[in-house]
Amino acid sequence: MAMLEIKDLSIQFGGLRAVDGLSMKIEEGELYGLIGPNGAGKTTVFNLLTGVYRPTEGSIFLDGKDITGRTTEAVNRAGIARTFQNIRLFAELSVLDNVKTGLHNAYPYSTLTGILRLPKYYRIEKEMNDRALELLSVFGLADDAQTLASNLPYGAQRKLEIARAMATEPKLLLLDEPAAGMNPNETKELMETIHFIREKFKLTILLIEHDMKLVSGICEKLTVLNFGQELAQGKTSDVLNNPEVIKAYLGE
Numbered sequence: 001m002a003m004l005e006i007k008d009l010s011i012q013f014g015g016l017r018a019v020d021g022l023s024m025k026i027e028e029g030e031l032y033g034l035i036g037p038n039g040a041g042k043t044t045v046f047n048l049l050t051g052v053y054r055p056t057e058g059s060i061f062l063d064g065k066d067i068t069g070r071t072t073e074a075v076n077r078a079g080i081a082r083t084f085q086n087i088r089l090f091a092e093l094s095v096l097d098n099v100k101t102g103l104h105n106a107y108p109y110s111t112l113t114g115i116l117r118l119p120k121y122y123r124i125e126k127e128m129n130d131r132a133l134e135l136l137s138v139f140g141l142a143d144d145a146q147t148l149a150s151n152l153p154y155g156a157q158r159k160l161e162i163a164r165a166m167a168t169e170p171k172l173l174l175l176d177e178p179a180a181g182m183n184p185n186e187t188k189e190l191m192e193t194i195h196f197i198r199e200k201f202k203l204t205i206l207l208i209e210h211d212m213k214l215v216s217g218i219c220e221k222l223t224v225l226n227f228g229q230e231l232a233q234g235k236t237s238d239v240l241n242n243p244e245v246i247k248a249y250l251g252e
């Protein structure tokens with residue numbers, strides 16, 4: 001059974017079918033790329049997967065369970081986390097606290113426990129700090145734990161967003177153009193980090209990119225979207241040699 005299965009997924013915005021009859025399967029452990037020109041519908045696929053939009057047609061299965069139309073919180077609890085094309089961090093919180101916001105699923109305590117500062121509160125706070133620091137160190141950000149998120153360099157902010165998504169302990173991580181705005185060195189380092197976290201956390205990753213060169217280096221499989229529809233799908237090498245794909249990209 002595929003970890004993620006999308007069947008005939010569509011969404012209509014007025015007269016525009018931003019995603020149009022898309023089907024795809026992602027197996028556990030895969031690093032899968034979703035590529036296509038700007039406006040192809042890639043981010044909309046993420047918004048459909050994470051309950052931001054409800055599809056007009058079609059369904060989404062996670063480990064065989066139908067999650068179509070669930071709320072963002074329910075999808076996250078089911079095991080899907082994402083990052084955004086435009087960074088969304090809590091700018092006025094520290095780096096550490098940004099990651100801790102992602103941990104609250106895993107470490108619940110009641111408001112009363114928090115207000116009264118019961119022993120359980122301190123124990124859980126300690127565990128959350130340790131866990132958040134552990135995640136930050138994976139991304140090379142542990143030394144910046146007390147820095148305000150808004151004071152981090154751009155490339156580090158992008159990594160912090162991934163660390164925060166990882167705090168919710170997803171099995172499927174959705175990354176929306178994580179290298180956007182990064183220089184070639186930062187991009188290379190980020191791709192290595194993505195590889196590393198996949199192995200370390202036994203993750204399955206769906207990665208959006210519009211730069212074909214970038215994904216071809218790291219993704220095993222690709223789906224190419226064009227005007228909301230699948231243009232090609234399959235092993236990276238096959239997809240990149242597909243004449244339709246070459247035409248769409250050269251035509252840009």
Ligand SMILES: Nc1ncnc2c1ncn2[C@@H]1O[C@H](COP(=O)(O)OP(=O)(O)O)[C@@H](O)[C@H]1O
Nearest residue numbers: 013016018036037038039040041042043044045
């Ligand atoms: N909420 C919305 N309402 C209307 N149109 C939208 C909405 N979200 C996305 N679109 C349109 O859907 C198309 C696909 O957008 P998007 O998924 O962001 O593309 P990509 O991420 O591939 O660049 C674009 O034409 C965009 O303007």
Ligand SMILES: [Mg+2]
Nearest residue numbers: 042043044085
């Ligand atoms: Mg997009």
